[in-house]
Amino acid sequence: MADLEELYREIILDHYRSPRNRGELPVPPAHRAEGFNPLCGDEIVITFEVADGVLKDIKIAGQGCSISQSSASLMSAAVKGQPLDEVRKKVNTFKTLMSVHEAHLEDTDGSEEPEAVDLRSLGELAALQGVVKFPVRIKCATLAWNTLTQGLEDAGA
Amino acid sequence: MSLDVTQVRKEIPILSREVHGRRIVYLDSAASSLPPQRVIDAMSNYYETTHANVHRGVYATAEEATRLFEQARIGVGRFVGSTDPLHEVVFTKNTTEAINLVAHGWARHHLNEGDAVVLTIMEHHANIVPWQMLAAERGIELRFLPLDEHLRLDCSKLEETLAGAKLLSVTAMSNVLGTIPPLADLARAAHAAGALIHVDAAQAIAHLELDMAALDLDLLSFSGHKALGPTGVGALVARAEVLESMSPFLGGGGMILDVSVDRFLPAEPPARFEPGTPPIAEAIGLNAALGYLTELGRAEIRAHELDLTTKAMTRLSDHFGDRLKIWGPPAGADRGGVLSLELEGVHAHDTAQMLDSVGVCVRPGHHCAKPLMKALGLVATARASFGVYNDLDDVEALIEGLEQAAKLFA
Numbered sequence: 001m002a003d004l005e006e007l008y009r010e011i012i013l014d015h016y017r018s019p020r021n022r023g024e025l026p027v028p029p030a031h032r033a034e035g036f037n038p039l040c041g042d043e044i045v046i047t048f049e050v051a052d053g054v055l056k057d058i059k060i061a062g063q064g065c066s067i068s069q070s071s072a073s074l075m076s077a078a079v080k081g082q083p084l085d086e087v088r089k090k091v092n093t094f095k096t097l098m099s100v101h102e103a104h105l106e107d108t109d110g111s112e113e114p115e116a117v118d119l120r121s122l123g124e125l126a127a128l129q130g131v132v133k134f135p136v137r138i139k140c141a142t143l144a145w146n147t148l149t150q151g152l153e154d155a156g157a
Numbered sequence: 158m159s160l161d162v163t164q165v166r167k168e169i170p171i172l173s174r175e176v177h178g179r180r181i182v183y184l185d186s187a188a189s190s191l192p193p194q195r196v197i198d199a200m201s202n203y204y205e206t207t208h209a210n211v212h213r214g215v216y217a218t219a220e221e222a223t224r225l226f227e228q229a230r231i232g233v234g235r236f237v238g239s240t241d242p243l244h245e246v247v248f249t250k251n252t253t254e255a256i257n258l259v260a261h262g263w264a265r266h267h268l269n270e271g272d273a274v275v276l277t278i279m280e281h282h283a284n285i286v287p288w289q290m291l292a293a294e295r296g297i298e299l300r301f302l303p304l305d306e307h308l309r310l311d312c313s314k315l316e317e318t319l320a321g322a323k324l325l326s327v328t329a330m331s332n333v334l335g336t337i338p339p340l341a342d343l344a345r346a347a348h349a350a351g352a353l354i355h356v357d358a359a360q361a362i363a364h365l366e367l368d369m370a371a372l373d374l375d376l377l378s379f380s381g382h383k384a385l386g387p388t389g390v391g392a393l394v395a396r397a398e399v400l401e402s403m404s405p406f407l408g409g410g411g412m413i414l415d416v417s418v419d420r421f422l423p424a425e426p427p428a429r430f431e432p433g434t435p436p437i438a439e440a441i442g443l444n445a446a447l448g449y450l451t452e453l454g455r456a457e458i459r460a461h462e463l464d465l466t467t468k469a470m471t472r473l474s475d476h477f478g479d480r481l482k483i484w485g486p487p488a489g490a491d492r493g494g495v496l497s498l499e500l501e502g503v504h505a506h507d508t509a510q511m512l513d514s515v516g517v518c519v520r521p522g523h524h525c526a527k528p529l530m531k532a533l534g535l536v537a538t539a540r541a542s543f544g545v546y547n548d549l550d551d552v553e554a555l556i557e558g559l560e561q562a563a564k565l566f567a
Contacts, residue, residue: 004514008507008565016566040506041523041536063536065506066566140506 006130007137008066015070020077023059025049030057033151035143042068042140046147050157055079055087060144067128067137072144074125079148084157091145093121097129098142160453160461165546168193168449172546179516182554187332187495187542188520189382190363192446196386199445200438211437212411212428226437229444230427233392236447237358237377238368244397247427248390248435252359253283255378255393256326258430259355260287262403263376264324270296273322275352277302277310277338278532279331282525284357288326302327304532307486310338312346319350327354329361333524333540334485335466335495337365344373353399359383363544364462364493366455375399381439385545386446390439393430400426409433450545458545465543466494469552473498476556480563484538494543497524500559503566505537511562512539517554 024032025047035044042064049056058080060072075094079087120126131141166172169191174181183191209219211226227243234242249255264274274288278301292299300318305311310327319325325347330337340356347354355376358367362379369377376395382388395403405412405423409432414422423429450458467488473481473496484497498519500508509521519541523530530536541555 004510007510013566039522041527041530042506043536065504065537067506069504134510137506137510 003133007134009127011124011127012070015073016066019069019073021059024061025059031151031155033147035147037139037143044072044144044147046151053084055082065140067140068143071128071141075144078125091149094125094145098138160457162548169546170194176516177514182517182551184541185518185520186544190385190544192385193449196442196445200442203438203441210434225441229440232444232447237394238370239394240370241397245394247393247430248440249393251380251391252378255391256283257287258393258406259376260291261406264291266404268297268323273298273300275300275318275322275325277327279336279529280328281332284326308334309336309486315346319346319352322350322352325352325354328357330493332360333497333526333529335493336486337491337493340372381443384446386443387439390436390443405429407432462494462543472552496541497538499538500563503562505539508539508562512558515558517558
C-alpha cells in the first residue's frame with residue numbers, strides 16, 4: 001500500500017480532478033500534436049503556440065487514466081510561458097526520471113536504488129516519481145511528454 | 158454431480174501464492190488461464206523422460222514423443238467435436254496464428270476481388286487484422302454484423318449481410334462483453350449463403366462445450382493457454398476437405414512430400430501446415446489440460462460459471478448501484494463470465510491498479526477489440542473474468558478493491 005500511496009499522491013489526484021490548461025487552441029496559429037497509448041487506448045491532444053522562442057500557450061485535450069491526465073496537466077503548468085530551451089530541459093529531466101526503470105531492468109527484484117535525478121528542478125512534477133515503481137504506468141506518465149516532444153519537432157520549434 | 162471448486166483450487170499451484178501480502182485473486186482468465194499441476198507435470202515428465210523430435214527418429218524415445226504428440230492431436234480434436242482428429246487438427250502457436258493460417262492458407266486461394274468476408278463488431282483484433290491485411294491486398298470486402306441494444310449479436314440482417322459472402326468468421330464469446338452468439342444458427346445461415354464458417358474459440362474454449370460436428374462448423378481456432386494449458390500452442394481444427402483445399406502458409410521441414418532444387422510438393426494435412434519442430438511439450442501439456450476439463454465435466458463447468466456470473470452481477474449491482482456499469486448482456490445462457498466494468502469517476506487503469514494492491518488481478522484497457530470499444534463509445538474498461546477455479550470469495554475481494562478505488566478517487 002505504501003507504493004500505492006506514493007503513486008497516487010495528493011498533487012496527482014488534484015491535477016486529475018481539476019486538470020489545468022484543459023481544452024484546445026485554434027489551429028493555426030497554434031500547432032497540434034496527438035499521442036496514443038496503444039496498450040490502453042488513452043489518447044491526448046496537445047495544442048500549443050510558439051512565439052519568439054517561447055511556448056506562449058498550451059492546452060490539453062483527450063482522455064486517460066489519472067497518471068496520464070495528471071502528468072499532462074502538470075506538464076502544461078510547468079512549460080507554459082517558458083523559453084523553448086527551458087521546456088526542452090524540463091522534458092529531458094522528466095524523461096530521465098521515467099527512464100530510470102528501463103536502465104534497471106536487469107535488477108530482477110527491483111531492490112536497487114535508481115540513480116538520483118535532481119528532483120528540485122522538477123518542482124511539482126517530482127510528485128510523479130512514484131510511477132517508476134509501476135513500470136506499466138510509465139507509459140501513461142510519459143504520453144503527454146512524448147507527444148509534446150513530437151509536436152515541437154513537427155513545428156520546427 | 159456439481160463441481161468441487163475447493164478441490165479445483167487445490168490443483169492450481171499459483172492460487173496458493175500471495176501478492177502484496179494478500180491471497181491472489183485471479184480474475185483475468187479471459188487473458189490467460191491458470192494451469193493445474195497435472196499440466197505442468199505432463200510437460201516436465203516429457204522433458205525428463207521422453208524428449209525427442211517427432212515424426213523423425215526410429216528410436217524408442219522418438220517413437221514415444223511422436224505417440225504423445227499425436228495423442229494430443231486426438232485429444233484436441235475430440236475436445237471440439239472433430240470426427241477425424243488425425244486429419245483435422247493442425248497445431249499452431251496460438252489462435253492468432255491459426256486465424257492467419259485460415260487467411261493465408263484458405264482465403265488467399267479461394268477468394269477473389271469483390272468477395273466478402275463477414276465478421277462481427279465484437280471480434281478480437283486477431284479476427285479482424287488478418288482479414289484487413291488480406292482485404293487490402295486482394296480487394297476483398299469486409300462486412301461487420303452489429304450488436305443489438307442488449308449487446309447481443311444482431312442477426313436481423315444476417316441473410317443480406319451474408320449474401321455473396323465466402324466466409325463468416327465469428328467469435329464464440331466476446332472477450333469484452335461475454336456475449337455468446339448463436340453458433341448453430343450462424344452456421345446454418347452461412348452455409349445457406351454458400352459461405353464457410355470459422356469460429357474464434359479462444360475466449361470460449363475453457364467455458365463452453367463446442368461440438369463442431371453438432372454445430373456444423375467448418376473451422377475453429379483456439380489457444381492452449383486459455384484452456385488451462387501452456388502458452389505457445391494453439392490449434393486450427395477444420396473439416397478434412399477444407400484443410401485439403403488449403404495451400405501451405407509457412408514453408409520448411411516436415412510440411413513436404415518431396416523437395417528438389419526447382420520445386421517442392423506439399424505434404425497432406427495436417428503436416429502441410431506444421432513446418433519445423435512443433436511445440437511438442439506444449440501440445441502434451443494442452444492434452445492434459447483438456448483431459449482435466451473433460452474430467453471436471455464441460456456441462457458442470459458451464460453451470461458453475463453461469464451461476465457465479467449471475468450471482469456476481471447481482472452482487473455488484475446491489476452493492477454499487479449506478480456507480481458501476483457492467484457492460485454486456487444480462488446474465489443468462491447467452492453470456493459468459495466476462496465482466497467489463499466502469500466505475501464512476503475512475504479510469505480503468507486506476508481501478509485495476511487499486512485492485513492489484515489488494516491482490517485482485519483484472520485487465521484494464523481496450524482488450525484488443527478497439528472497433529467494439531469505439532462502437533460502444535468506450536476507451537477502456539476494467540475487465541474481471543472468471544475461470545472454473547473462481548468462487549464468490551473472489552467476487553467479494555473484487556468488491557472490496559472497487560470500493561477502495563471509488564474512495565480514493567471520490
